[in-house]
Amino acid sequence: MTVLAEPQAERTRRTRRSLTFSIGLILVGLHLAVALLTLVWTPYDPTGMAGGRLEAPSWAHPAGTDRLGRDLFTQIMIGSRIALVVGAGAVAIAAAIGVTLGVLAAFATRYLDDALAATFDILIAFPTLLLAMLVVAATGNASLLSAILALGIAISAIVARLTRILVKRVLAMDYITAARTAGSSWPSIVFRHVLPNIWPTLSVNFALQFGLAVIAEASLSYLGLGAPPPNASWGRLLQEAQGTVYTAPFGAVAPGLALVSLVIGMNLLADGLRDIGDPTRRRAR
Amino acid sequence: MSLLVIEGLTLESSGQNLVSNLSLAVGPGARLGLIGESGSGKSLTALAAIGLLPPDISVKGSVRLDGKEVVGAREEELVPLRGAVAATVFQEPLTALDPLMKVGRQVAEPLVRRYRREGRALDRKAVAREVRSLLERVSLPDIDRIMNAYPYEISGGQRQRVAIAMALACRPKLLIADEPTTALDVTTQAEILELLSDLVRENGMALLFISHDLPVVARVVEEVAVLRRGELVEQGPVKTVFSAPSHDYTKTLVSAAAAFDQALEPIR
Amino acid sequence: MSLISFDAVSFGYSSQQQVLHDVSFKIEAGVNVGLVGESGSGKSTILKLLLGLARPSSGAIRFGNEALEPGNRDFMRRYRRAVQAVFQDPYSSLDPRQKVEAIIAEPLRALGISGPRRPAIEAALRDVGLPTDAISRYPHEFSGGQRQRIAIARAIVARPQLILADEAVSALDLSTRIRIVELVRDLSKAMAILFVSHDLGVVASLCEEIIILERGRIVESGRTSEILARPQHPYTQKLLASVPRMPVP
Numbered sequence: 001m002t003v004l005a006e007p008q009a010e011r012t013r014r015t016r017r018s019l020t021f022s023i024g025l026i027l028v029g030l031h032l033a034v035a036l037l038t039l040v041w042t043p044y045d046p047t048g049m050a051g052g053r054l055e056a057p058s059w060a061h062p063a064g065t066d067r068l069g070r071d072l073f074t075q076i077m078i079g080s081r082i083a084l085v086v087g088a089g090a091v092a093i094a095a096a097i098g099v100t101l102g103v104l105a106a107f108a109t110r111y112l113d114d115a116l117a118a119t120f121d122i123l124i125a126f127p128t129l130l131l132a133m134l135v136v137a138a139t140g141n142a143s144l145l146s147a148i149l150a151l152g153i154a155i156s157a158i159v160a161r162l163t164r165i166l167v168k169r170v171l172a173m174d175y176i177t178a179a180r181t182a183g184s185s186w187p188s189i190v191f192r193h194v195l196p197n198i199w200p201t202l203s204v205n206f207a208l209q210f211g212l213a214v215i216a217e218a219s220l221s222y223l224g225l226g227a228p229p230p231n232a233s234w235g236r237l238l239q240e241a242q243g244t245v246y247t248a249p250f251g252a253v254a255p256g257l258a259l260v261s262l263v264i265g266m267n268l269l270a271d272g273l274r275d276i277g278d279p280t281r282r283r284a285r
Numbered sequence: 286m287s288l289l290v291i292e293g294l295t296l297e298s299s300g301q302n303l304v305s306n307l308s309l310a311v312g313p314g315a316r317l318g319l320i321g322e323s324g325s326g327k328s329l330t331a332l333a334a335i336g337l338l339p340p341d342i343s344v345k346g347s348v349r350l351d352g353k354e355v356v357g358a359r360e361e362e363l364v365p366l367r368g369a370v371a372a373t374v375f376q377e378p379l380t381a382l383d384p385l386m387k388v389g390r391q392v393a394e395p396l397v398r399r400y401r402r403e404g405r406a407l408d409r410k411a412v413a414r415e416v417r418s419l420l421e422r423v424s425l426p427d428i429d430r431i432m433n434a435y436p437y438e439i440s441g442g443q444r445q446r447v448a449i450a451m452a453l454a455c456r457p458k459l460l461i462a463d464e465p466t467t468a469l470d471v472t473t474q475a476e477i478l479e480l481l482s483d484l485v486r487e488n489g490m491a492l493l494f495i496s497h498d499l500p501v502v503a504r505v506v507e508e509v510a511v512l513r514r515g516e517l518v519e520q521g522p523v524k525t526v527f528s529a530p531s532h533d534y535t536k537t538l539v540s541a542a543a544a545f546d547q548a549l550e551p552i553r
Numbered sequence: 554m555s556l557i558s559f560d561a562v563s564f565g566y567s568s569q570q571q572v573l574h575d576v577s578f579k580i581e582a583g584v585n586v587g588l589v590g591e592s593g594s595g596k597s598t599i600l601k602l603l604l605g606l607a608r609p610s611s612g613a614i615r616f617g618n619e620a621l622e623p624g625n626r627d628f629m630r631r632y633r634r635a636v637q638a639v640f641q642d643p644y645s646s647l648d649p650r651q652k653v654e655a656i657i658a659e660p661l662r663a664l665g666i667s668g669p670r671r672p673a674i675e676a677a678l679r680d681v682g683l684p685t686d687a688i689s690r691y692p693h694e695f696s697g698g699q700r701q702r703i704a705i706a707r708a709i710v711a712r713p714q715l716i717l718a719d720e721a722v723s724a725l726d727l728s729t730r731i732r733i734v735e736l737v738r739d740l741s742k743a744m745a746i747l748f749v750s751h752d753l754g755v756v757a758s759l760c761e762e763i764i765i766l767e768r769g770r771i772v773e774s775g776r777t778s779e780i781l782a783r784p785q786h787p788y789t790q791k792l793l794a795s796v797p798r799m800p801v802p
Contacts, residue, residue, distance in 0.1 A: 174646035181604050181717075182707065183633040183663035196650040322726035323697075441592070470591035471751060475795035497727060500797035528802035541731035545754030546799040551782035 021272020027265025031258075035081035044071040046078055046232075054248040063254040067244060072237070072251060076258050079234040082227070083214045083262055086148055090213035091206050093152025094159045099202070101156070102163025103190060106171065117164060123157035128216050136225045144227035147220050151213045162205055166198040200274060207270030211263040218259055234259045286352065287312045288370070288459045288491050289334055293346035294356075296329055296338070296515070303329055303342065304515040311459060316485060316492040318502035318523070320538070321512035327495045330512070331463045334493070335371050336363040351458065368395055368455035369402060376464040378444035382436040388447050389432030392416045395454040419450040423480060442473035446480070453484065459491040466501060478504050499542040503527060511535050554617055555579040556715055556745060557603070557636075562612035564598055572598045573769045575612070582714060585741050587756030587777065588749045589792070590766035596749050599766075600719055603747070604638060605629060634664050637708040641720040643700035647692040653678075653703055654688045660711040677706040681736060698729035702736070709740060716740075718748045722755055734758060753796050757781060765789050 044050040050061070050071040057064045063072035105116035123131070128151070135150035136142055170176065170193065179189050220226045221235030234255040241251030287310040296304040304326040311317050321327035332338050333348055336355040348355040351370040355363065372395075375381045382391060393416050400407055420428050423446040436444055445465060452460055462481065466474040482505045485492045496502050502509055503523050510520040511534065518532040530536045557580040565571035573595045580586050590596040601607045602614060605623040614621040616635070622628050637660060640646040647656055657674045660666070675685045681702040692700055701721065708716050718737065722730045737746060738759055750756050756763060757777055764774040765788065772786040784790045 174640045174642055175648040177604070177606070178638065178640060178646050178704070178707070179648075179659060179663070180606065181633065181638040182660040183630060184659060185663070188663065192651075192655075193648050197648065322728065471753070472591060472791055472795040475797070478797070498797070499727070500799050503800045504797050524800055524802060527800055537728050541727045543799055544731055545752075545758055548758035549754055549781060549793075549796060549798070551778055 017272055017274070020268045024265050024268030024270075024272055027261050028269055031080045031084060031262050031265065034077050035084050038077050038081050042074045042077060044074045046070065046074045050074070054244060054251070056248070057250050057254075064248065064250045066237075066240060066251060072254055075232055075237055076234065076255055079232065079237060079255060079258060080262070082144065082231055082233040083217070083259070086144070086151065086217040086233070087210040087214045087266070089148035090151035090155055090217075091210050093149065094155035094209060095202075095206060097153065097156035098159025099163050101160040103167055103194070105160065105164040106167035107186070113164075117161070120157050120161040120164070123154075124161060126154075128154040128212070129219055132216060132220055133223070133225060136220065142220075142225045142227070144231055147217050147226055150220075151216050154216075155209050155213060158209065159202075159205065163198065163202065166201055167194055170194050170197045204270045204273050207266050207273055211266035211270075214259065214263055214266075288351055289493065290349040291330070291334065291346070292349075294330070294333060294348060295345040296326065296333060296342050297345070298342045302515055304333070306346070307512075307515070307517050309510055309517070309520075311491050311493055313458065314489050314491055316494065316506040316508065318506035318509040319493060319495045319512060320497065320499065320502055320509055321495075322497055322538075324514060325512040326515040327497075327512050328463055331373070331461050331493065331495055334461060335367055335373060365402070368398060368457060370457060371459040371461055372452035372455040372457035373461045373463065374445070374448050374452050374465045376467050378441060378448050378468070379436060381448050382444060384436055386435075387432070388420075388434050388436065388439070389413075389416055391436075392419055392447065392450050392454055395451050399455055415454075419454055420447075422453065422484070423447070423450045424476075425450075440473075442469055442477065445469060445473075445477055449477075449480065449484070453488075456488075457490065459493065460485060461493045461495070463495045464497070465494075467496070467498070474501070481505055499527065499538060500546065511538070555615075556582045556617070557747075558615045559599075560613045560615065562602065562609045562614060564595075564602065564607065564610050571610075571769060573609075576766075576769075576771055577612075578764055578771065578774060580715065580745060580747060583745050584762060585746045585748060585760040587760035587763040588747060588766065589751065589753060589756055589763060591751055591792075593768060594766040595769040596766055597719070598769075600638075600717060600749055603636070603717055605632065630664055633660070634666070634711055635714045636717065637711065637713040637715075638717040638719065639701070639704050639708050639721045642724050643697050643704055644724075646704050647700055649692055651691075652688070653690055653692070656692070656703060657688075657707045657710050659707060664711060666711055673710055674706075677710040680709060680740065681706045696729075698725055698733060701725060701729075701733055705733075705736065705740070709744070713744060715745045715747060718746055718750075720750050720752075721748070723750065723752060730755070753792070765792065 047070065049069040051065045051069055053065065053067050053069045055061055055065040061071050061073060063076055066072055101116065105113050108116060131154040132147070132150035135153055136146050139146040139149070176189060176193060179193055184192070217226060217233055218235030218238065221233045222239045224239065226233050226236050237255040238252055241248070245252050289311040291307055291309040294304055294307040295302060307330060309317070319327050319330065329338065333344065334350065334355070336358060338344060344356050346356065350366050353366060355366070393412050396412055396415055397407060400412070416432065417428055420431060425431050425443060425446050431439060431443065465481070466477050469477060478501065492506065494502060494506050507523055508521065509523050509526050511518050511526070511532070513534045519526060519530065519535045526535060527539055530539045559576050559578050562573060562576045563571060564573040576599065588596050588599060602609055605621065608623060616632050619628065621632065654674060657677055658670050661670050661673060674688060678685050678687055683699065683702050683706070692703065695703065722733050725733060734755060746759065748756055748759055760777055762775065763777045763780050765772050765786070767788045773780060773784065773789045780789065781793065784793055
């Protein structure tokens with residue numbers, strides 16, 4: 001059996017990729033571990049006074065305290081949980097709506113396809129944040145759920161457009177004609193051939209959108225459209241630290257670092273994900 | 286002295302030898318066929334001959350075009366060689382032509398470059414006249430229409446004729462044709478092959494003809510070199526190599542080609 | 554009764570753009586037929602019609618004595634079981650994310666053919682000259698010729714009566730091509746092949762009968778040996794004269 005020898009460049013690329021993937025995994029894994037931990041234990045009560053006001057970082061309060069004397073590190077830890085819930089929730093909603101619509105558009109008659117494609121483009125042209133604000137306004141009150149729903153719907157247009165293009169590309173391949181000739185029905189072709197073949201690109205995009213959703217939620221919270229404490233997100237912390245940014249900069253820096261580390265982690269993970277689940281990129285045995 | 290001399294050419298990419306220690310020579314007016322299957326390195330050899338290799342390929346050995354070393358030469362030294370010494374016709378005429386430029390202007394471009402090279406005055410009428418005569422020489426019909434047509438508006442065979450006219454406009458001493466008929470229909474292929482051999486003979490050009498198709502090669506050249514995985518396995522006159530191949534690989538190729546040829550026997 | 558018959562079939566996207574004009578031919582069980590034509594001859598359209606991916610504008614295509622009905626699921630199941638296909642590009646005709654086992658099993662699964670699948674797949678692999686341990690590998694681990702063997706295994710696993718081969722060896726290197734042609738010739742003892750190709754040498758070495766198409770019309774058809782020896786139509790004559798030949802020693 002011919003197994004092509006692996007060229008040197010391919011090997012270095014793979015090593016580099018698995019390194020970025022590992023770093024991404026560590027960063028995201030750290031956030032995930034902290035998020036799970038907050039379900040059972042936090043260093044302090046997130047809503048209660050834990051020390052003096054605006055204390056600088058110390059061993060007792062690694063990220064200092066806020067103006068009400070609450071421990072900031074505790075709030076940042078809870079923020080991890082909020083961020084992951086927001087990211088996962090928004091991406092799940094976007095995936096459900098976006099992939100369904102994208103596949104439908106790819107299979108639709110020309111006019112319906114054109115109409116759907118135009119709709120996706122218009123929705124994408126709307127800034128995600130603006131779209132999210134409209135949804136929050138429409139649902140009436142700012143809660144974690146409304147933020148997740150808003151971001152999920154906003155991102156679904158991006159996912160739908162990408163899905164439509166990817167599906168069309170796969171449908172043009174001979175193995176689809178071969179499957180039809182073999183007697184497979186369209187639903188079976190979608191689940192056995194189309195979805196597995198668009199998944200690698202799609203999953204990378206999901207990871208990227210996850211990061212963007214976390215940032216968008218922080219922005220929403222910053223604008224006062226996120227969830228109130230005790231479910232405060234990093235965006236909310238940033239907003240609260242705004243007034244005291246000169247006297248107590250750590251209040252803005254600490255949640256900022258948390259946000260950046262999760263988003264970068266997701267991006268690195270996305271990059272590394274490309275190889276996972278793609279047999280042609282896996283090392284041939 | 287030979288027009289193209291390749292000596293000990295080794296091309297390597299990410300630790301793999303794509304061409305190994307290849308030596309070839311094409312003299313003025315000679316016609317050499319380079320035969321190989323996919324992965325034989327035949328197209329890379331053609332690119333190496335005109336110094337157009339992708340940057341990630343490392344080159345060892347020597348390639349001399351009309352006495353000038355191509356390996357390691359700077360781009361400014363190579364530009365005057367391309368066209369003047371060697372011109373190329375590629376497999377896919379649709380991608381070889383600029384889709385947004387009318388055929389007439391497309392052929393005029395290399396022509397104007399040659400006029401400059403020869404220090405001739407740029408007379409628009411003279412250029413237009415010569416473009417027309419070039420298109421006539423490649424037997425294109427309805428020249429007025431074709432000169433004003435975009436590449437997508439003419440057929441594949443006509444596009445390949447335009448590509449050949451562009452190569453001729455350079456008046457090269459060597460024409461390199463890389464699978465020039467592979468994308469064409471059988472009847473069109475026959476016409477293009479005939480055109481190529483006529484033009485090469487009339488102009489006294491040398492020809493390096495690269496193909497995987499044995500009977501096609503036999504139709505235009507008198508000598509062949511057989512490449513396998515970057516190595517030259519056999520070289521000699523077409524009739525000798527095709528009737529009494531010495532290397533096992535050539536034997537496989539020749540017997541396969543002969544089997545398909547034999548199936549057509551009632552034609553003769 | 555013929556396996557497949559085309560009866561005055563025309564096809565066009567509009568009345569101005571007729572791709573096929575009044576095409577009639579028959580494919581008999583066990584007889585290999587070559588469909589030869591250049592670009593624009595309509596050979597891919599005939600194939601599309603035979604695959605049930607399009608319907609004729611007029612005329613009828615018959616499978617046995619039934620009319621081909623792409624919309625009728627029961628009929629199509631029987632039809633697909635009898636008629637399978639092999640495509641030109643062995644790189645795009647195999648799903649890169651499926652193992653060879655799933656690829657070859659597709660017709661068995663899709664057509665609801667009962668019985669244990671594994672032995673049927675292994676038998677198909679043996680028939681095409683691949684080791685049975687290929688079953689757990691992915692397409693990218695194989696060369697072009699081996700991939701085409703996998704595609705052929707998929708086409709024969711349900712033991713059809715007819716295989717539609719669409720330029721099935723054109724993308725292969727010469728030394729691989731001859732071996733795949735030999736394989737197809739062996740297999741054609743058990744089934745008929747409709748070999749669609751522009752390559753007369755390949756068609757002549759495989760097919761007893763030949764149909765020559767030019768711009769959507771059949772210009773000549775009959776026994777391959779007779780057409781090669783005495784082509785009647787000017788286009789056939791031109792086509793035969795254009796085929797590059799090996800030099801006479």
